[in-house]
Amino acid sequence: MIVSFIQLPGQAFADDQLDIHADAAIMIEPTTGKILYAKNADEPLGIASMTKMMTEYLLFEAIKDKKISWDQEEMISEYAHKVSVDTQLSNIALNAGKPYTVKELYEAMAIYSANGATIAIAEAIAGSEAKFVEMMNAKAEELGLEQYHFVNSTGLNNRDLKGMHPKGTKADEESTMSAKSTAMLAARLMKDFPDVTETTSIPKKRFRDLPGEMKNWNKMLPSLEFEYDGVDGLKTGTTDFAGRCFTGTAKRGDFRVITVVMNAKDDNGVSSDQGRFGQTKKMMEYGFENFSMKEIFPKNYKIKGHKSLKVVKGKEKSVKIQTEKPLSLIVKKGEEESYQPVFKLDKSKVNKEGELTAPIKKNEQVGTLEAQNKNDENGYLSKDFQPSVKVVTTNEVEKANWFVLMMRNVGGFFSDLWTSVSDTVKGWL
Structure with missing residues (x-):
């Protein structure tokens, strides 16, 4: 810091919402x-x-x-x-x-x-x-x-x-x-x-x-x-x-x-x-x-359109998911209702069809939830700062035994066969 300072001539500043006089x-x-x-x-x-x-x-x-x-x-x-x-x-x-x-x-x-x-x-x-x-x-x-x-x-x-x-x-x-x-x-x-x-x-x-x-x-x-x-x-x-x-x-x-x-x-x-x-x-x-600071989405929040994920090789064919903790953000007054949920699925946890594979633990993380406000022009310092919470499974899903998996495959085979025959007959008619 220099103690003495040469004053600079005044200059015009661009208008902004606070009219801050600085470069x-x-x-x-x-x-x-x-x-x-x-x-x-x-x-x-x-x-x-x-x-x-x-x-x-x-x-x-x-x-x-x-x-x-x-x-x-x-x-x-x-x-x-x-x-x-x-x-x-x-x-x-x-x-x-x-x-x-x-x-x-x-x-x-x-x-x-x-x-x-x-x-x-x-x-x-x-x-x-x-x-x-x-x-x-x-x-x-x-x-x-x-x-x-x-x-x-x-x-x-x-x-x-x-x-x-x-x-x-x-x-x-x-x-x-x-x-x-x-x-x-x-x-x-x-x-x-x-x-x-x-x-x-x-x-x-x-x-x-x-x-x-x-x-x-x-x-x-x-x-x-x-x-x-x-x-x-x-x-x-x-x-x-x-x-x-x-x-x-x-x-x-x-x-x-x-x-x-x-x-x-x-x-x-x-x-x-x-x-x-x-x-x-x-x-x-x-x-x-x-x-x-405001809580935008509560703990155990179930995301619309993403309340569950399909599961393969499990005793159950799906598992419910929800937020692990509340998601709180810095919010401008009057914009509390302007935020929409953004669910980001962890692609390393699912197959190409977006399915989890059993066994699955309770509270296993499957993704994150962020919040988006279309009125927000400033955003965050970087992606590393973007607030998010974990999205986790609500219960465990055990892996189905070999007999159940075999019967599902057999059932799937006959289901596919019946569909094929049915389509062929419809073609005749």
Whole structure:
């Protein structure tokens, strides 16, 4: 994050239902990946220090895998030191050759967006920032992000890295992602490592014995200038290239939203914190006022047209099926009745004729049930997020013994024979 920022001239924004003043924006519910609002959400744009969410993800993963620990001490390299003492950047000054714990460096990064501390974390995990950047891009692919390009661990423009930018990247490059991929990264970070908000929710904190406090750049946190009820993260970002950006998250009761704004402006078209946090507040209020989790189909729901499946080689010739659990979705007010069931049969469980083969266990999964709303234009972050429930058998079907199967075959033979004779006689007449 760059502390000083050159204001950009006002520009016209395309009309949308919320009139969000940003080059791109998105709002999601993270547990289901439901997109509640989107504007230009697939275009790769500058993300500035929102890049640090990927650094946080890799840090938490390294801690989980016991590759490093919170109390591990990291010696500060000359590179991390030089960046950390640049007062034009968001920083906590770090002494070269001196040890700092990983926890200290993480708090400086998550609360104050400290760039030198971020580089030190990257070096602690990968040995060099260049190798860490490779890890960032590999993890993005693994997480299913679609539009991303990481060039350093901080989100700074490479020209701010004192000529020591990671090998393999250009001297003036900057990290980019789409709003959609940024939201997906935030959702995965919070899902896989929910403890992240314990730190991102801290408004202010001292760093060792340095004068003053690290003040969180997320000014929507309690006690700060743009305080908004329920906000507990996640990451701001500002550079000349990216403009003012913010990935925010807030929770009301059991309902959480994640928002992203990229190059946000105020109502006068000026880049400002009022614009960044004002546009975020507008989205959050829309989300909390208009959406909620609703049960669309109950437990043991029997799907119209798919209440049973045929069975071969069983004592019974069919088995009834139903949902194992209720299917709940994030639903917009007034659209509760707009959802239709979508049954997806597991083709690996049936033959070419769509029949199950005995024996069949009770509660054996035969497919999934999803819900479709033709009025929904936004959908989900990806297919991996699409909510579904298992469709299972209601009872077991034992395999018929050899005699029963033989008699069925005999009966089938004579039935086919009679049909053939009957058709021939009809032909004579």
